[in-house]
Amino acid sequence: MPHPRGELSLRTLAMPADTNPNGDIFGGWLLSQMDIAGGLAAKDRCHARVATVAIESMCFHHPVAVGEVVCCHTEIIKVGRTSMRVRIEVWSKGVHHGAQRRKVTEGIFTYVAIDEQGQSIPVDREY
Numbered sequence: 001m002p003h004p005r006g007e008l009s010l011r012t013l014a015m016p017a018d019t020n021p022n023g024d025i026f027g028g029w030l031l032s033q034m035d036i037a038g039g040l041a042a043k044d045r046c047h048a049r050v051a052t053v054a055i056e057s058m059c060f061h062h063p064v065a066v067g068e069v070v071c072c073h074t075e076i077i078k079v080g081r082t083s084m085r086v087r088i089e090v091w092s093k094g095v096h097h098g099a100q101r102r103k104v105t106e107g108i109f110t111y112v113a114i115d116e117q118g119q120s121i122p123v124d125r126e127y
Contacts, residue, residue: 004073005075005089006041006075008072009072009074013068013070014064014066014070023066025065025068030060030064031055031058038074042086042113045076046113049116050111050113050114051118053111055110056110057108061102061106062103068092068093068094070090071091071092072090073089073091074086075087082112082121083120084112086111087106087107092104
């Protein structure tokens with residue numbers, strides 16, 4: 001059975017308010033959870049504020065249902081002068097007893113380290 005790559009950065013519950021007209025969890029909600037998780041990982045890496053500057057890729061594999069536990073796993077895959085690329089995988093576990101977890105979406109997000117004025121700053125490479 002495959003396992004998530006990276007560290008668990010965010011764990012939450014898919015709620016009825018997060019559904020689309022089909023009754024599945026809205027893709028935009030999943031995207032926002034990924035962005036939060038990636039931002040937390042990037043901030044931990046650079047010890048500064050970060051801003052999302054790009055979503056390089058994103059792929060939805062399976063729908064998420066109300067009541068599933070959603071886990072975002074992050075892995076910093078590249079550190080540049082002021083930016084970081086973060087691979088984010090979202091895994092969920094179904095609501096039924098014995099349900100297996102599965103990868104529901106994944107993507108690569110880019111964050112830039114910023115100062116209090118919103119200007120880019122170097123990422124500490126001696127981490």
